[in-house]
Amino acid sequence: MQLLLCGKTQTVDRNMEEQLDKLMHQLMDREEEHEETKKETLEQLDEFNDLCLADASKPGKMDPDVMMGKLLPDVYTQQKIYILTALRKFGESLTPEDETFLTENTTATLSQFEKVTAKQGS
Incomplete structure (x- = not known):
């Protein structure tokens, strides 16, 4: 009887070790x-900066794709907000220009989205 119990204990220990290994790999x-x-x-972000996107909120310094009609200004703004927000969430420092861009262009909906995703991430 003792032997049977010992075998079950070893099986449980092995299962726990396997589960721990699996969790560590995950x-x-x-x-x-x-x-x-x-x-x-x-x-x-580097690609955007190469295209002068950091200054896109200033008149006369719009992204070439926006100026040529290949990219709508609203789409450009959404993409830039998305990338800058992601960088901020990763703990990266933004330039004062990027911070201003976010402040001026972030909608209440996006603010709500950031709050929800922050809660899910914690």
Whole structure:
């Protein structure tokens, strides 16, 4: 009888170790995904900055795609808000110009969205 109990204990211990290993792998995968997303977001911001998007809110310095009619100004604004908000959530510092852009262009709906996603992330 003692032997049977010992075997069950070993099985439970092995199952717990396997579950712990699985959870640790999931955690490492999520951390890698987070870093990859952060890297991609920073690359996107660099692309925007290369196109003078940091100054797009100033008259006469609009993105070339917007000026040529390839990108609607509203779409441009939404994309820039999305990227700047994501960078802020990743803890990146924004330029004063980017902060001003967000302040001037962030809608109440987006503010609500940020609050909801912040609650889900914690």
